[in-house]
Amino acid sequence: MPPKGRVSLVRTPLPGPESKRLIQKEIELMATGAYGSPADRLFMAVKAEGSLIEDVDGNRFIDFGSGWGTNNVGNCHPEVVEAVSTMLKQLGVTCWTSAANTAQRLALAEKLLAVCPKRTDRILFLTTGTEAVEAALRVMRRASGRPFVLSFYGQYHGLSYGAMAAGPLEASVREDVAPLVNGFVYAPYPYAFRTPLKSKSGGGAGRATLEYIEDIILTYEVPPSRIAGVLxxxxxxxxxxxxxxxxxxxxxxxxxxxxxxxxxxxEVQSGFGRCGKMWAFEHWNVEPDLIVIGKGLSGGSMPIAAVAGRHDIFDKAEAFVAGTYAGHPAACAAGMKAIEIIERDRLLDYATSLGDYGLKRLLAGSPPNSSRIRQRATRTTRPPHRSTSTA
Structure with a gap:
């Protein structure tokens, strides 16, 4: 059951006076970018703890966004903060990953592989999920010698050129990128309520998309021998x-x-317990060849990402992929602690129970002829990890 009691409190109209002042200043200094204008913001955060965020005006909010999918162990988990602080004091902010190994990077690689499928035996560390997607695209193509990757409409893989081309979320988002990046073919993602396809064999949306791949893409667009992989x-x-x-x-x-x-x-957004299992693909008993990892890997504290896969794929690829801060020791220490917390505190079970609770609440208020609700993703934070006043 979710924690009871008043855990959020809004004291002022939004945005509050101090938030409004700072937002106006941000409008004058910050480019609009991918996340919209600063004018769209309702508050300026100053503190976060567990599942709560507090703004500069003293208003508190429940973080249902979960730090954009990063805070799978809660905001500012004290053990994660301590792990990061200790490592920064020990090794500083200098990153030596191109010149020397660190014990933290090796330890996280071992821990991460332990929670991956058995055949997954190699890790490539990067800094962001977008970088990890770019690396995975290069690895797939170089390992196979094939130029094309199959992706799906509606997916999101990042905002760099390759990642944006791989994730055709909306035409307006990638209109300047689409003409410049080749090597992708797309099929509709099988969402039962919006699929434009109909299965010729009488199956559902999943079967319709699979048939589209074979009957349309492989027949009229690209032969299978030219496709490196599926993202x-x-x-x-x-x-x-x-x-x-x-x-x-x-x-x-x-x-x-x-x-x-x-x-x-x-698995950048869906991994690390957000769907009730360490990896969302476990719900379907499917083992991938490559896994793209990010966001929650460090418990929301430090930027770190990875590509996990089989050694034979990485050995064939021999791709030069690196980054100044890839596998930063402090980020690796945070990753070790985050995985430990997920396992020790049984957060996978908590995500499942919270999903069950939410599903029951949704169905309880729905009419008898409601569309079927599918439960796989709770997309929530864990309960507060420290005592929080309810004011």
Whole structure:
């Protein structure tokens, strides 16, 4: 059950007076960028703890956004903060990952592989989920010698050129990128309530998309021998949390096996317990060839990401992929602690129970003829990890 009591309190109209002053200053200094104008903001955060955020006017809010999917162990978890602080004091902010190894990077690699599928035995550390997607695209193409990657409409993989081209979220978002980046083919993601396809065999949305790949893409666009792999989100995030039909991911795995494609699953938003299992793909008993990891890897404290996969794929690729802060010791220490907390505090069970609770509440207030609700993603923070006053 979620924690009871008054855990949020709004004292002023939003934005509050101090937030309004600072937002106006930000409007004068900050470019609009991908996240909209500063004028769209309702508050200026000054403190976060557990599942709560406090602004400069003393208003408190429940963080249902979970730090954009990063805070799977809660905001400012004291153990994660301590791990980061200790490592910064020990090794500073200098990153030596291109010149020397660190014990923290090795330890996190071992810990991360321990929670991955058995055949996954290599880790490549990067700094952001977008970088990890870019690296995975290079690895798939170089390992196979094939130029094309199959992706799906509605997915989001980042905002760099390659990642944005791989994730055709909206035409307006990538209109300046689409003409410049080649090597992708797309199919509709099988969301049951919005699919434009109909299965010729009488199946559902998942079967319809799989048939589209074989009957349209492989027949009229690109032969299977030119496709390096498939990049897929197990649960689509930015387009609206779409849970695919149960036959979709197993069907993709079968396609990849038949055509010698690499199945790359992007777990940046859905991984680390956000769907009730360490990885969302576990719900469908599917084992990918590559896993893209980010966001919650450090418990929301430090930027770190990774690509996990089989050694034979990485060995064939021999791709030069690196970054100044990739595998930063403090970020690796945070990652070790975050995984420890997830396992020790049984946060996977908590995500499942919270999802069950939320599903029951939704169904209780729904009419008898409501559309079926599918539960795979709670997309929530954990309960407060320290005592929090209820004011």
């Amino acid at each position: 897929v989100e197990p649960v689509v995030g930015e387009a609206g949390v779409w849970v695919p039909p149960d036959d979709f991911l197993p069907g993709l795995r079968d396609l990849c096996d038949r055509h010698d494609w690499c199945l790359c699953i992007d």
